[in-house]
Amino acid sequence: MSAALVIDGLRKNFGRVAALEDVSFEVPAGSLFGLLGPNGAGKTTLFSIAAGFLRASAGTIELLGVDSREVSRLHGRFTMLPQDAAFQGGIPVIEQLVMFARLNGFARDEAEVRAMQALELVGLGESAKRNARALSHGMMKRVALCQAFLGSPELLLLDEPTAGLDPENARMVRNLVRQMRGSRTVVLSSHNLREIQDLCDHAAILHEGRLEVCDSMENLTSKGFLVRITLGSPLTDAAAAELRAIPEVSLLERTSPEEFNLTLDLASPDDKNGVLKTINKILIGTHDLVPRSLNEGASLETRFLEITGGVYDGSSSS
């Protein structure tokens, strides 16, 4: 599969602070790619270099075969949702979108049609003539998304596309992104790990400016599969030792005498059922410990936390 985005040896310094250090990875064409990392990991900096807003201190980014310093040559084939760019206050959003469409190469009449279509796509057709300053934060976010959907981009970078949106609009955005699978390449960053796991087929995790991992979602989640088990009685040391001895179990964490988490490193997602059977056999068959509940999943979260060493509360994300 060819790459739509190639990042090679990328480094960016802000004064003495290194925001990105020797980051290299590729985004396959047609994929939905998640870029993850805690705050300050360098996600927005990477997007900003890709879009030509910032200049790299070293290394290169190629988008659809074009160097990021000449990204405007892609003329609408590449677009982006920047996290913090502003529209002109006091000017109707439709006029600003028409200007962007004209710069994308459309004639004035066609640009007006395209701009209106894009606004309707994000449910803002009726707000076309409203001034940017008069729109709420969520509406501005949707206008910003709308400019990213102008024309027919082949590659989209979406920096936290659902942040600040209500659940309904967040779902609409997720559906729009999902519809692009296979036909366009979408790279999106988000702190909502469930969203990324749900949408993306590939992901990379940045931590303190360094690339920690870049893989398919299947491989990423199989390596950090989490099983939460609650027993009817306390877990014995002997049972814990046997569970730890299972080759696929990389970590056993006790959260209470009766509750514990197992992190599994699976060679393949298909191995999951076999390992769960072994766990049940040890608990029930050997030690007579009956699980009251067994929850599995949130594996990207596990992988993320394992890499970043942080605390993630998925419930805070929409």
Added chain:
Amino acid sequence: MLDGFNPRHVRIVGSYWMRFSLRTGGGLVAVLLALVTGLTVAQVFITPVENVIAGAPELGHTEDEAIDEIGRIAQSEQIVNMVEWLTGQDQSEVEYLLGEQPALLSVIWLLLLVCFPFLTALSSFNQTAGDIGSRGLRYLLLRTERANIYVGRAIGSTLFSLGSLLLLIVMVALYVGLKLRLYSFGDVLGSSVTACLALVLLSLPYIALCGWVSAMFDSAFAALAMCLVAIGVPIVFIKIADGVSDMDLAWMERLTPWGWKYELLSGDIGIRLLACAVMLGFTALFGALGLMHFHRRDL
């Protein structure tokens, strides 16, 4: 640096920038300030002339006699010395401005040449600075080269200045030509066209300088302050250095567009062309430096 230069994009960026500037108020303020300052300068000279003409009957003179008297005053030693001191030009140039050209208009144009670099700063300081700060350029950067944004906005700024300048000169020329009737229509028209060209040519390097300064800052206010400093401080510095030094340092003004501005109204066509070339040279220099900086910096 000019890779991907696209005249269509330059036109789109420039025209939308002018339109948005006017509608968001910043540009309108600049136009009004230029008009108010220009008309105030004109009024300082026009009012005494109007008073002399209006008071002529009370003194038993006709209007024609009053106009002749104004002509004599305009070429009096005091006025000639004042213009010589202001412009640093030799006597033949001063005689050309006050004798061969409509004197009242010449004096107004000379003072506008002094004011215009600073007025230019008001319409040009925010070519990019405010949008760099608000990251408003980012949506443009996704779609066009940096050079197109920079040049488009510089051209928009120039057209903006040109518009307010034309409005100002037409108002002054019509007032002096039609109401006062001191000079023939041909003389007023010729003087006004020359002045308009001179002011446009003087504005160009300062628009380019303001564009360069604007590209250095993330704040419109900082850019305005630094534009005024960049225009004013070298002049003040040279004047002070020339005043306190035993050496003649007035030549240093020639290192700035300021030092060539009066030559734009010279009676010698060769000198006038040289001044035009110098202004275009400064414009190219400041424009290239600004574009280079804009091309390299984080936006």
